Amino acid sequence: MPSLRRPGLLGLYYAVLLVLLYVPIGVLFLFSVNDATVFGFPLHGLTAHWYRDMLRNAELLESLGSSALVAVGSSLTATALGTLAAIALLRFKFGGKPGFLAVALMPLLVPFLILGVALLILFAALDVPRSLWTVGAAHTVVSMPYTLLIVMARLVGFDDHLEEAAQDLGASYFYTLRRVVLPLIAPAMLAAWLVAFTISFDEFVLASFLIGRSPTLPVFLFGQLRFANRFPQVLALAMLVMLVSLSLVVLAERLQRLGTGASLRPPEPAAENGS
């Protein structure tokens, strides 16, 4: 009988998604193109001027720049570290690997609130002033588990005899890394980088704890909620950010599938008919 009930359960799932995700986002979009500063129906007519205002808002653009900077920096660092750790965890022989992996994945379990407070205290104790650097450091830490897992998935997927084959043909470890391992995991590294970028780009909790004087976009956006007349601009910005994030995630997913897809698998030794 479970097969009969499944459509009902699935329906419930999608109902929750619809009511709590898609409808609110849709409404947000409507108000971002609605020609009024008050929120309520009926709508007053279509306008793009909130989007125009947004693009003329210097403070807003500056926060966008800060976010981009932090996201690029933290995602590159997280990808580099995640890749190195993935190679070490899967290709080197040493004891206690499950322990290492568990520790590496901890950031997935620590609430951002707690991490934020903890880092705040740490930086204060070390006399490190709060700035984009401190936010970037926090973002690097929370993206690392994702980059690690994505790159590990790719490394597990390819034949480790390939590395032995390279060594057998005289290659040093670094030559093997450069000519065999990195090209094969490049799509996964790119996917990992995009995911890390997205995580950083709209992260609010850590940023609000650790930010200095120039806010990142989510922090700025939150501050703007106090001013009712700027609210539609904020909506316009929110839509834009969502669009960018969404495209990055879709792209990352695509890349990851490309990475593990048939085209990059070690070729299957297929039987040949006759000769």
Next chain:
Amino acid sequence: MDQRKPPAVELVRLAKQFEGSVAVREVSLSIAQGEFFSLLGPSGCGKTTTLRMIAGFEVPTSGEVRLLGQDVLHVPPNRRNINIVFQNYALFPHLSVFDNVAFSLQVKRVPAQDIRRRVAEALSMVRLPGTERRKPGQLSGGQQQRVALARALINRPAVLLLDEPLGALDQKLRKEMQLELKGLQREVGITFIYVTHDQEEALTMSDRIAVMNLGRALQVDDPRSLYDRPSTRFVADFIGTTNFLSGRLRSREGGLATVEVEGVGDVLAPLPSDLSPGRTLTLAIRPERMRLGRISGDGPANQVPGTVAEIVFVGDDTQYFVRLANGERVMVREQNDAPPAEGNRIQVGQSVPVEWAPASTTILLD
């Protein structure tokens, strides 16, 4: 083999232990330069582990690997003058056939012109010219196999290791590649160490074979001797088909032993070494050396009574399963080299003596 040349590969009491299991137990072998040497044995007997220790991918628990007389224990795989063809070929999927074959030359920074020439030579040697720009994924299994071979041979290693390189190919292609590999080996004169679990393949190609079981090399010999004079029951059973009879040494006279097989009778066999009467042993006789009551040769013959239990026609020969007086079944294989004569066709249920020459009997002590 030339006595002055050091052996290509020498294994001295080589052993490998993994956590919880022993993969290789004190294997000692000496493989001459230019030899086609096979490691033959059932799955899990330690063939791959032995090969990987020679290549340098596994560190032996104890024992030595010598390459051309040099102990290579501390030489990493990329510094050993050995190349390997992996079972699944391990071609680099993102590189073209050209870059795959050229890999070891590119590592050594050989000038581009020389690389082009040598890759072309290597590809024509494996009969794959003109495929330089394709990716391994665009080749058939047999072609991938040849690319792997060209890649491993281009540097002219002292020794080429091959781990079941034909395992993924279909029967017909396998047979062709066996002969081709053998021809190639003779042509390049490189020592081949070939791993297989297929006894027919090993017999076809090898100069010598080491039969392995449970991490040990049980017997090392040329194919003919392995087949005709197996030293253990395992080897006799693993190579070809063998009938076994257990008996007890009754007496000996010159080089010939009389063995009493209980419930069947006395059997004559050449005596391999000094044995005292009363000792239990196993007799091994190949099915094609036995005849059904029609031996026409001169000299002494073994003859035991039996009843035909089953007849299997397999085209070029016929297998008769004969139940002996002690209840054991033996297989007698006769060539169908003449049309069956009407009248004296053998039937199931018929009583018939089984005959074979004493020289076709091997005494095993285990």
